[in-house]
Amino acid sequence: MNIGETIRQFRILKKLSHKDVAFQLGITQQAYSKIERDETRITVDRLSQIASVLDMDMYYILFPTKYESYQNLQSAILSGANRRMESIKSLSELNNSPTVLYDQEEDQTIESLQRKTLLRIIESQKKEIDSQKKEMELLKREKIILLETLKHLEAILPEK
Structure with a gap:
């Protein structure tokens, strides 16, 4: 499973929309959607922010x-x-x-x-x-x- 898919699964589990997560990250919905589809390079800092928004451990997203x-x-x-x-x-x-x-x-x-x-x-x-x-x-x-x-x-x- 790739990083974007893991993030998507947790977002769905938390019953959050693309728009909700994007807003909390301070990015556009399209930019967030690209993260979930693995169409953009994600920094460790951004990954940490996403993990925080989804209330999960960043380590889980990676491994x-x-x-x-x-x-x-x-x-x-x-x-x-x-x-x-x-x-x-x-x-x-x-x-x-x-x-x-x-x-x-x-x-x-x-x-x-x-x-x-x-x-x-x-x-x-x-x-x-x-x-x-x-x-x-x-x-x-x-x-x-x-x-x-x-x-x-x-x-x-x-x-x-």
Whole structure:
């Protein structure tokens, strides 16, 4: 899918007309229409303006499939973090719940096992979060490099 088509799909999704978007960009309807048809060269600044008007990430316009995997990764991280918080909350509640034990030694053993289990879970989840953070940082760096490359190409390529 090309950039113009992606922009058009988002404009339609937002229920905006060519005229609405063109007005917000400060250009003619014809000029905007050429952008959607990929008949004109679009600058990074103009692309940023369009993304702002359509309330979307410019990265999505440029790389829709990579953006979707980035969004999926963010969702997975949040989902995983929520599951971890629920596990920790459950373990905390379990640890604080009154239990009937017949033996102080047994009580200490159970408490020790609960602590060890909780620490293992927390450590495991911390490693997973760190790994996911590194992956997100790599995606962010890739995004920055791609945008810088686009600006560089924009500066050296002749107008259409």
